[in-house]
Amino acid sequence: MSHLKAVASRTLQLALVLWAVVTILFLMFRLMPGNPMAAYIDPTFTVEQQQALMAQFGLDKPLWEQYFIYLGNLLQGELGQSFRYREPVAERIFALLPNTLILTFSSLFVAYAFGILAGAYLAWRRGSAVENAAIPLVLMTRAMPEFWLGMVLLAVFSFWLGWFPAGGTRPAGADYDSLWALYTSRDFLSYLALPALTLAIYSQGLPLLLMRSNMLDVMKEDFVTMARIKGLSNWTVVVRHAARNALLPVMTSFAIAVGYQLQGNVVVESIFSWPGLGRELVNAVSASDYPLAQGAFLMIAVVVILMNLIADMLYALLDPRISHA
């Protein structure tokens, strides 16, 4: 029961956060310098279109009234019309979301698989020359600008060796019957490889360092000592007893990492011309396509907030010792 109550109160708290972020977004785009109507109406729209949008978003009404209309529209998933594409922002955003999610999750799976194994290995080889050399190296990868890493990989593997295409998701002129056909094609994989590798190299540091320090903590616990006393082999102790317990917080961090990754995607998608939310946000802001910029920002914020919630819940679920006090 208390579990359910805790989940409910946490959800409510994050709903409040979402509302606050939505409000900040509203204020940012309305109080910006220039014409307040510019947030929704492009001068090149037809008069009818302009009037329809005026009515829909109440742009001739006072600011507080506009705010409530904005909230009401949001609840119905109404985000306005994109200036450049002349289509509803919501449609555009949902069309781009799969690309961003595929890039994010494929890179994070690689990063976590590598990070967990390497982290456990480094904890096991604590104090060795390998560990002493690896840790500063891992910290260096965390200090890299992701887009710079992307540039280096592009210059080497695409422009010099010619192994991978330089950007996009498909060969020029290629057409696929469905999104599914595109995502499962071999071409798509070759386009995905470099951006995903870039993000994976950057992201592996978090699971690696977490796994390693958790392993070191767990190895000191009584039950591990007990397992050793029982005469179990080193391998059994490390893998069956220690690693399983050290894994929990690392899995929780996955949700947080998804949130961070979405923000990092902004630059990496731009480098590789990957048609995702981040690149769209940058292009929309540069082209003053405000409705689209707002929509992309909001979508990223929603995923970040949702992932924070999931991380919280996983944390409590996986480790019953965490209380909800």
Added chain:
Amino acid sequence: MHDLALQKPGLVGRLFRSLKLPLSDPFAVFGLAVYATFLLTAIFADAIAPYDPTEILYTPEYELASDLRPGEQGFILGTTSLGRDIFSQIVYGTRSALIIGITAAFMVALIGSVVGLVSGYFGGWVDAVLMRLADIAFGIPFLPFVIVLAAFLEPSIWNVVLAMALVLWRDTGRVIRSQVLTLRSRGYVDAARVCGSSDLKIILRHIAPNILPLSFLYGSIAIGWAILTEASISFLGFGDPQSISWGYMLQDAFASQALAKQAYYWFVPPGICIILVVSAGFFITRGYENLLFPKLGR
């Protein structure tokens, strides 16, 4: 300890000591050395850089000195497609990186520490309000926020600093708050309260000095964040076109087809500089962790 030898250090000395610089950790010392090198480069940039970083240069034959390889015509790191000296840009880039990094880190550490101190010490509704604000800050995607902010404001290197001050105090604030929670119930704080010390005096005299190393730790992480963020923003074209930064150089290189031209001498050095400064912050941080939380034994 050598502290005994100096009975009455001056204010600067005391402040320096209360930072507890981790001088016994070789990595931390390396990090501090990197900081010192870049700091000197930034201060003496005018003397070190052979050219003005924005000047368009010509060869003795009066041809545009564009796309020269390192060493050609005496340019240490070669030139850009517009005939600018890459080495001079690196040197001047140090200046904007450090200005942004240090001011942003100062703001983040300052705001985070004040929030953490007030929140942890007073508790109650003050704490509740401040921590909900931190929750909201955690819900804002940082890089997209900086992009929107930079697009609406005049292009300036201060946009990154402003955005960091508005959003990134959240981590520092939470950590310092939890530290203050354990400090406030210590005996010497109670003793000070019984003696009639005011809240302000207790915070400043008895609690703040104990969290100073923690503020400095989060400050050194923030330096790296600020430099990485500035680089990303400049790279995406929302930076200040008037100031030469490493991010601007990378954007210039990317837009000028340096990748296809295989001009590694152009886009690799700025990246290495960024990695050096940011990882220097990490190394110092690790030294601090060993000092602050010796039980972790990392």
